[in-house]
Amino acid sequence: MQDYRLKEGLNACINCGTCTAICPAAEFYRYDPRRIVDIVQSKDDGEIEKLLRSDTIWYCGECMSCVTRCPRKNAAGLIIMSLRNLSIELGYFIDSEKGRQQYLLTKDLCSNILDYGYCVYPRRFDYAGHPESGRVWEWEGKHLDDVFERLGGNLDGSGPGAMRRIPQEDLDQLKAIFDITGASDRMEAVRKAGERKAAEWGMTKEEFEAKIYTDSSPKHLNH
Amino acid sequence: MIYEGKQKIWSEYQKEIPDDHYFYVRSCIRQSFFPASEATFLDITRNVLGKDIFETEHHTTCGGIAYHSDTIPQETVMTIIARQFALMAKHGYENYVCSCITSFGLYCETMETWREYPELEAKIRENLWKSCKLEFAKPKFLVHASDLIYKYRNLIAAQAVRKLVNVHTGEPLKVVEHIGCHYSKMFPSKGVGGAEYPYVLVGMIEAWGGEIVDYPERRHCCGFGFRQYFIKGNRGYSLSNTHKKFESMEPFKPDLIITNCPGCPYFLDRWQYVIAESTGKTYGQDGHGIPALTYEEVAGLVMGYDPWDLGLQTHQVGVEPLLDKMGVEYDPAKKYLGKDGKDLGSPQPCACLK
Amino acid sequence: MKNNILIIGGGPAGLEASAQLQRMGYNVILIERSAKLGGHLAKWDRLFPDRVPADEVLGGLLRAAEGVKCFTDTDIRAINRLEKSYNVRLTNGITVLSDAVLVASGFDLFNAVRKEEYGYGIYNQVMTNADLEAYFKTGNDKRIENPKKIGFVHCVGSRDEKSGCRSCSKVCCATAVKQAIEIKQAFPQAEVFCFYMDLRLFGRHYEDLYLEAQKEYGVRFIRGRVAEVSENYDGTLLVKAEDTVASKPLKVTLDLLVLMSGMRPSASVKELGEHLGMMVEEDGYFSVRSGISAGQRSPQPGIFLAGAATGPKTLPETLADARAAAMEIERYLTEIFPDARNYKQLVKERW
């Protein structure tokens, strides 16, 4: 794997379990970062491919708490990121319930960036899809322009300020960066893989998206 | 707890924070959910303290959330960052201050990786030239916005109209601090106070008269986890991690949570709502929650800003008990009004959370 | 003629070598930078594997070294190499003309404060192996009042590149097991846990110690490195590790946590190295002449090394090393040193 995160992240692991001990995911998912690092350093291609097709590599929350503590200065979090990267490049992500979610994540986050220049854009953050955003966001959602005006924001306005409309020339540059650095190709590949899966399941795009947004098998949990 | 022990560690992690002249970049999440916090940051630093904090409308997201949701390659995010650096250089700045912790961590990671692999930096230069015809210069100093408020904490205290003190009992407010994971967990030396006992928020609370309470799960992540929140099917992870923190801090009866990360105040606020509405459990006094505020909101309160100008009405957890303790005068009727008193109605009441 | 031999360091290695060399008829001058002879041994209560009192062992060493010229609170101010001997100026004003120098500068215990996530010096109920020995000696430590649950953390400042200590300190595993047994003897009702990565119980009777700890004292051994310690509302400690055998994260509430601070090169090494023109290796310990074949000879003719100055050692290893150094010095002073004409040649061939 030619991935700087792997170079940065992996010196010989001594299986001490420091990473797993404080890993937010290891407590709630069937997940043990120590074993993943161990498999990666074993260089067992069969085992690694299994990982790349599994839900396992998608449990990490990338909080990087493991980085602080490792006595060998490893970074399980970075190793996970390079495994995910590989799983997407090889198209394996679509085989697992958690991996499949990349289809939605890529679609939403990347279009937010290309359309608005932000990863998150309030008009696209709807209460229906986010009931946990609370009654207060339900209210804000109905009055976004007024609320932003009240709070000194600049929603879709010109010039600087919170949530300003970012000039088209800058969005064009983001698009150019996406094209040159492989992000656009990745978006395309992930979209196609998702649509193939939807077809395979005989689902419309909407049905497919609704399914992967909410699917959550109990088998992920660890007790 | 032995306070002197912490002081010893704090003294070992003091990073250099220039006093003035910064190029400012915003945070996607804070702009969306806490626009008033960024407005307050700029008002305090520029208008009250007279600092030069420059913002251009041409800067964009750093792509950090997309990167940590594994939707864009490392090269993409690094090139976007290089573009931000190019804007900074173009406007003649060398000090870079970002409002977002994910960004801050990513900037540190990027500069660190470039330092170790110069060929990668060269590749990114090439990418930026090809895509934008821009050249970049790396910042001399890279700080997070909370580093700056930390730096100015005593100037702010000098202008404060009130302290973080319960006006009825005269006791200092019990404050719990929550540091964004990417602030210093990856690069302890890049954070004020290091990774295990960060001082950046503690310093503010001490300067403003509050009392910091340490609790077992203080260092634990709020549970955002990027993909673990954005996808509904994963939110149990996010919720459960926050729940773990609240169960751990509950016996300490904190009056207030102060955060320096964009997502954390949102999650520490909203997950209290979800826990209350779905299980009936609340963590504040008699049915209330524990307010989770940004450092700018806390600074604004001690400096006498109107709570509704600070956007405290956009927290789901009611802040009124806190305001009463602090003796902040506020008009309940104005809480949800728009500009110039425009009537915007008000949120539906919660079934359980007060 | 009676050669002068300067021995730097009044711990077990220095004392043992002094005794041996004095017995061989040499004129030994022993200097110790602290106020007291005995080094770490003087601070320890009992020794693994058979838990003999440290005082007895130290007493024996001191008795054997009687008659040796000792200067405590004394350090080296300057050394210059004459043709064969060393002219050494001490901080107490005395100058010694020494035909051979033995460096027995020993080790320092890892400063556990540097392992920040364990909260030594921050959380009240966290202590070190040295603190616990002091408690066993004096019987008082405000952290210890009838603890119900006690943990021992192996590899603190050992096998940890994060705190700049890659190597194993050799003695901590056996010390932890010994102390686990002793604390159990002091508080029979207590539950005791040892958090280890590997149990490096290599020496004779060490495995018996391990078996005894399990069998007679019910000590629980958990294979996993402690990742985080924090303080609960009631002052007890919350300790997190992974049980790597069960492959699950684990937590336990403890009344007392004992950190096995490992061996680090003595702080005096840097200064000494400059005085003597001797290299320290990447790990901070002095390098020896040519590896195992000349374990007590330094690269500098006439300068010898013994004990933990050349890396972590158990007490028996240190004493054996000191005796070996005495033999090496004797050989040097009888075979090589006296032959004024061929000295340089002989050093080249035999040093």
Place this chain on the structure above:
Amino acid sequence: MVDFGFGLVPSSRINLDLFDKEKYEELAAMEPDVRICMACGSCTAVCTAGKFVPTSLREAIEAIKNANSEKALQMLESCQLCGKCSMVCPRGINTRHLILSITKVYSKK
């Protein structure tokens, strides 16, 4: 109570505070050898039943010490008492006897 479509997830963290000391001492009184297991895994490596159903004395002992006796019983459920484990145990534990005692002590509620 509102249903958000997701909820709290149970923690899988081993909590040694839940360890049942009385029961364990009851077992250890009958089977002192339960204390001397080194978790080397020899028993599991040769286990006949283990080749077909998850069965492991090592894991059972581990589970008891980790306050999870249900798992311990599970891990021994399919044991045939063939005794191969007792032949390979480097600490010479009478494994068959131990297995029977574990089942006896931890089956009773």
